[in-house]
Amino acid sequence: xxxxxxxxxxxxxSLVCSQAWGEEWLDDFAKRVKGKTAKQRVPGYLFALIExxxxxxxxxxxxxxxxxxxxxxxxxxxxxxxxxxFTSILMAKMVEENKLSxxxxxxxxxxxxxxxxxxxxxxxxxxxxSSGFSPNAYDNLIEANYPVKRVLNMLxxxxxxxTPGECYTYQNTLFGVIEEYFEENNTSYxxxxxxxxxxxxxxxxxSVGREGLEASSSWAKPxxxxxxxxxxxxxxxxxxxxxxxxxxxNANGADMVKWVGALLGEKPNIIxxxxxxxxxxxxVKTKREMHRRLWKRYLKDAHYGLGxxxxxxxxxxxxxxxxxxxxxxxxxxxxxxxxxxxxxLMNAESNLINDFTADFWASYFExxxxxxxxxxxxxxx
Numbered sequence: 001x002x003x004x005x006x007x008x009x010x011x012x013x014s015l016v017c018s019q020a021w022g023e024e025w026l027d028d029f030a031k032r033v034k035g036k037t038a039k040q041r042v043p044g045y046l047f048a049l050i051e052x053x054x055x056x057x058x059x060x061x062x063x064x065x066x067x068x069x070x071x072x073x074x075x076x077x078x079x080x081x082x083x084x085x086f087t088s089i090l091m092a093k094m095v096e097e098n099k100l101s102x103x104x105x106x107x108x109x110x111x112x113x114x115x116x117x118x119x120x121x122x123x124x125x126x127x128x129x130s131s132g133f134s135p136n137a138y139d140n141l142i143e144a145n146y147p148v149k150r151v152l153n154m155l156x157x158x159x160x161x162x163t164p165g166e167c168y169t170y171q172n173t174l175f176g177v178i179e180e181y182f183e184e185n186n187t188s189y190x191x192x193x194x195x196x197x198x199x200x201x202x203x204x205x206x207s208v209g210r211e212g213l214e215a216s217s218s219w220a221k222p223x224x225x226x227x228x229x230x231x232x233x234x235x236x237x238x239x240x241x242x243x244x245x246x247x248x249x250n251a252n253g254a255d256m257v258k259w260v261g262a263l264l265g266e267k268p269n270i271i272x273x274x275x276x277x278x279x280x281x282x283x284v285k286t287k288r289e290m291h292r293r294l295w296k297r298y299l300k301d302a303h304y305g306l307g308x309x310x311x312x313x314x315x316x317x318x319x320x321x322x323x324x325x326x327x328x329x330x331x332x333x334x335x336x337x338x339x340x341x342x343x344x345l346m347n348a349e350s351n352l353i354n355d356f357t358a359d360f361w362a363s364y365f366e367x368x369x370x371x372x373x374x375x376x377x378x379x380x381x
Contacts, residue, residue: 023367025363025364025366025367026049026057026363028363029359029360029363030059032356032359033045033047033059033356034061036352036355036356037061037062037350037352039229040229040350040352041229041230041231042062042231042346042348042350042352043062043063043065043066043220043221043223043231043233043347043348044061044062044063044064044071044075044220044346044347044348045061045062045071045344045345045346045347045348045353046058046059046060046061046071046073046075046253046344046345047059047342047343047344047345047356047360048253048256048257048260048342048343049340049341049342049360049364050257050260050261050264050334050340050341050342050343051339051340051341052261052264052265052266052339052340053339056257056261058073058253058257060072060073060253062347064218064219064220064221064347065220065221065223065233065347066233068221069218071218071220071347072218072253073252073253073254073257074205074217074218074252074253074254075218075219075220075252075253076205076206076207076213076216076218076219076220076250076251076252077219077220077250077251077252077328077330077345077346077347078213078222078236078247078250078323078325078327078328078330079247079249079250079251079323079328079330079345080240080247080322080323080324080325080328080329080330081172081246081247081321081322081323081324081325081330082249082321082322082323082330082331082332083244083245083246083247083248083249083323084127084175084245084246084247084307084321085307085308085321085332086193086197086249086259087127087175087178087189087193087245087246087307088127088279088306088307088308089197089271089275089279089307090189090192090193090196090197091123091127091178091306091307092275092278092279092306093196093197093271093275094196095123096272096274096275100123101123102122102123102124102127102306103122103123103124104122104123105119105120105121105122106118106121106122106123106125106126106177107119107121109123109177109178109180109181110177110180110181110184111184112149112152112180112184113152113153113156113177113180114156115156116156116157117156117157117158117159117160118131118132118133118160118164120163120164121164122164122165124165124283124306125164125165126171126174126175126177126178127279127306127307128165128283128284128304128305128306128307129168129169129170129171129284129304130164130165130166130167130168130169130283130284130304131160131164131169131171131174132160132161132162132163132164132165132166132167132169133155133158133160133161133169133171133174134158134161134169135169135170135171136170136171136172137155137158137171137173137174138151138154138155138173139172139173141154141173142172142173142239142240142242142243143237143239145238145239145242148176148179148242148243151173151176152173152176152177152180155173155174165283165284166284167284168284168285168286168304170304171246172240172243172246172247173243173246175243175245175246176242176243176245176246178245179243179244179245189208189244189245189248190207190208190209190212190244190248193208193249194208197270197271200267200270201255201258201259201262201267201270201271202258203251203255203258203259204255205251205252205254205255206249206250206251206252206255207249207250208244208248208249208250209241209244209248209250210236210238210241212250213236213250214236216250216252218252219250220328220345220347221233221234221236221327221347222234222235222236222237222325222326222327222328222347222348223327223347223348223349224326224327224348224349225348225349225350231348233327234326234327236327237325237326237327239325239326240325247323247325251345253343253345256332256343256345259332259343260332260334260341260342260343261341263276263319263334263341264334264336264339264340264341265339276336278306279305279306279307279308280305280306280308280310280319280336281305281306281310282301282303282304282305282310283303283304283305283306284303284304285301285302285303286302286303286304286309287302289302289309289311290302292354292358293354293355294354294355294358294359295354295358298313298314298358298361298362299311299312299313299314300312300313300314300315305319307321308320308321309321313335313361313365314362314365316335316337316338316365317335317336317337318333318334318335318361319333319334319335319336320332320333320357321333322353322354322357324349326349327347327348327349328345328346328347328348328349329344329345329346329348329349329350329353330343330344330345330346330353331343331344331353331354331357333357333361335361335364335365338364338368340364342357342360342361342364344356344357
């Protein structure tokens with residue numbers, strides 16, 4: 001399997017190949033990823049460590065498909081629900097510009113859908129996954145390619161499980177309201193995300209929608225499991241692309257470094273610290289997250305903010321989101337206090353990505369805490 005290690009400049013002025021970075025914990029982590037993905041025969045992936053003020057460190061492995069080209073930092077992947085982190089920042093910018101408020105009623109955002117059973121449903125409840133609707137309501141209809149407006153009309157007829165804002169109920173279909181809002185204002189989610197986020201951050205390899213993915217000069221083909229440790233390339237599915245604010249963004253590794261860098265505060269003129277702080281404030285508790293395999297030994301608390309999962313990871317704040325659509329997996333995460341971020345993209349539906357993310361942060365925080373003890377003098381070198 002094709003594999004190489006890269007030291008990637010945050011300004012992308014150079015690419016330097018290296019076998020190791022001189023950080024034992026990171027080298028060991030990369031070896032564990034290599035071994036486990038090889039055993040599962042994962043077609044391709046990349047991941048990166050981003051630290052404020054330092055070059056990003058990226059590992060790239062595999063091919064776009066069995067007969068495809070080697071994956072590089074410029075290979076585009078679907079981000080799936082990691083798209084919600086982009087939507088979160090976009091809507092926060094609109095709130096900052098007084099175009100909307102987090103308290104704006106959803107009924108004021110679209111003239112077509114009444115949401116009769118949830119009159120107090122607000123923008124914050126949509127982005128913050130606290131609408132009260134049954135979790136993942138009508139995702140099966142998304143995957144069956146039902147028309148968006150028909151699904152939204154069915155959603156509006158549902159009676160909520162709780163008052164909006166009081167419980168965590170993860171949704172994808174409800175994000176169709178965001179697209180409807182933009183369309184009723186003679187624009188689109190794609191156009192607004194490009195104008196407000198992607199172009200200002202110089203994320204030239206990123207796009208919204210299937211056409212954007214397939215127009216990329218290099219893009220990773222989706223793979224689904226057909227047997228243990230055996231994958232098959234499949235066609236790109238339109239389903240969740242029709243709900244772009246929920247799962248329609250595409251990006252390559254180079255652009256994801258820019259995205260995480262911006263979340264760490266490197267572009268305050270584009271994404272200000274007040275925006276990042278606002279969307280990563282804990283809002284509704286997510287109890288199920290506390291029982292995730294491998295994560296449960298580290299998570300002390302778990303909430304959902306506005307488009308971000310907000311964790312207490314063994315005493316450290318960690319902001320995180322994962323994504324999964326047919327043939328792809330993705331994660332993005334960052335520790336705001338340490339100014340460190342991590343993401344991983346895969347062109348296969350492997351659950352390894354969850355284990356790797358927990359492993360990465362456990363390894364990072366362990367060595368970080370040891371360094372802090374040495375600096376404080378509480379532990380002798």
